[in-house]
Amino acid sequence: MKNLNCYIHIPFCTSKCKYCRFASFSGLSQLKVNNYVDFLCKEINEFSYLKPITLDTIYFGGGTPSTLNLKQFEKIFFTLKQKFTFSEKIEINIESTPEMINLENLNGWEKLGVNRISIGIQSLNPKTLEEIARSEKGDILKCFETLKIFFKKPKHISLSIDFIIGLPFVKKGGVKKDIKYLLEKYDFVTHISVYMLEEYYDVPEEIDSKFENIVYPNSWRANSIDEADYSEEYLQIKNFLKEKGFERYEISNFSKSGFECKHNKGYWNHKENLAFGLGSHGFFENIRFSKSESFLDYYSKKNISKEKIGKEEKFLEKIMFGLRTSGIEKKYLKNLNFEKINYFCENGYLQYKDDKLALTDKSVLFLDYILKEIF
Numbered sequence: 001m002k003n004l005n006c007y008i009h010i011p012f013c014t015s016k017c018k019y020c021r022f023a024s025f026s027g028l029s030q031l032k033v034n035n036y037v038d039f040l041c042k043e044i045n046e047f048s049y050l051k052p053i054t055l056d057t058i059y060f061g062g063g064t065p066s067t068l069n070l071k072q073f074e075k076i077f078f079t080l081k082q083k084f085t086f087s088e089k090i091e092i093n094i095e096s097t098p099e100m101i102n103l104e105n106l107n108g109w110e111k112l113g114v115n116r117i118s119i120g121i122q123s124l125n126p127k128t129l130e131e132i133a134r135s136e137k138g139d140i141l142k143c144f145e146t147l148k149i150f151f152k153k154p155k156h157i158s159l160s161i162d163f164i165i166g167l168p169f170v171k172k173g174g175v176k177k178d179i180k181y182l183l184e185k186y187d188f189v190t191h192i193s194v195y196m197l198e199e200y201y202d203v204p205e206e207i208d209s210k211f212e213n214i215v216y217p218n219s220w221r222a223n224s225i226d227e228a229d230y231s232e233e234y235l236q237i238k239n240f241l242k243e244k245g246f247e248r249y250e251i252s253n254f255s256k257s258g259f260e261c262k263h264n265k266g267y268w269n270h271k272e273n274l275a276f277g278l279g280s281h282g283f284f285e286n287i288r289f290s291k292s293e294s295f296l297d298y299y300s301k302k303n304i305s306k307e308k309i310g311k312e313e314k315f316l317e318k319i320m321f322g323l324r325t326s327g328i329e330k331k332y333l334k335n336l337n338f339e340k341i342n343y344f345c346e347n348g349y350l351q352y353k354d355d356k357l358a359l360t361d362k363s364v365l366f367l368d369y370i371l372k373e374i375f
């Protein structure tokens with residue numbers, strides 16, 4: 001018996017957000033979606049392994065998985081259940097946009113065994129939402145009122161919401177204000193992810209580094225908060241969330257006790273995960289694999305990239321995942337650059353915490369730079 005996590009990619013969205021770089025497509029016919037679901041089920045069915053497999057998590061990511069109708073979900077669940085055993089405490093997550101949240105979907109997903117929903121909110125600013133081509137503010141508020149009705153009776157479903165720092169037209173303190181508004185009105189949110197438009201943040205002058213590939217319109221840059229304020233924004237949110245009982249357990253992820261995302265924690269702990277669907281990434285038997293983001297390739301099983309993860313790569317990832325989360329255990333530090341580590345510790349960019357080497361509030365957004373320096 002082998003215990004694994006499982007990622008399933010659903011590459012459909014109702015429309016394409018302007019900042020999106022995920023494998024997602026909008027405006028496809030139901031016939032094409034049905035064909036995709038059929039092929040996905042075939043792919044799951046064709047998977048074979050010498051031992052029986054128990055799934056600890058199933059993560060439907062996208063795209064917007066909630067664009068699938070209940071029949072399509074039932075088909076995928078039926079296939080998964082035929083093929084694998086579901087562990088008693090399995091976490092089953094569906095990503096959704098606010099406009100796909102309705103009681104029919106929520107009740108249907110609950111019946112299928114879904115116990116975690118993550119909704120991309122990103123902002124409550126109407127001008128921002130219009131500019132990035134996301135759901136309207138009215139849709140978001142309607143979504144929360146629907147959730148309020150749904151959560152009136154105790155549920156085995158938990159809720160995560162996502163925000164982004166650095167979007168156009170969001171003023172200083174804007175993201176915190178939005179989170180505060182929702183948390184004070186709705187007490188059923190148990191997990192919050194806060195991401196950044198990566199291209200927008202920069203490092204302080206004393207740690208000079210360059211970030212390239214800025215692909216967003218210049219008008220966004222002109223109408224968003226100054227890069228130098230990113231850390232402050234992030235820290236204000238972190239401190240506010242701490243007051244509200246949300247602990248940071250990874251750079252971008254905050255949760256109430258017991259509501260951390262099991263699936264994502266698996267990635268950071270080198271847990272093996274199967275991956276099905278176009279553009280999906282997995283890790284199995286020390287091989288990282290990813291499937292092509294083209295339908296043609298996916299349907300003809302072409303361009304699946306595979307990379308063997310040897311001891312050295314695993315070590316590098318261990319250091320990176322350690323810094324992203326609670327820190328690196330001392331036993332893994334011996335091959336790193338101690339001169340640099342000491343420099344960062346003396347200048348408040350690294351710290352020893354609970355016997356682990358960890359980032360500090362000052363460096364939490366500059367992980368890539370720190371990593372480059374300490375290897």
Ligand code: SF4
Pocket residue numbers: 012013015016017019020021022024062063064097120
């Ligand atoms: S909903 Fe998500 S996956 Fe779909 S277009 Fe927007 S950002 Fe991309």
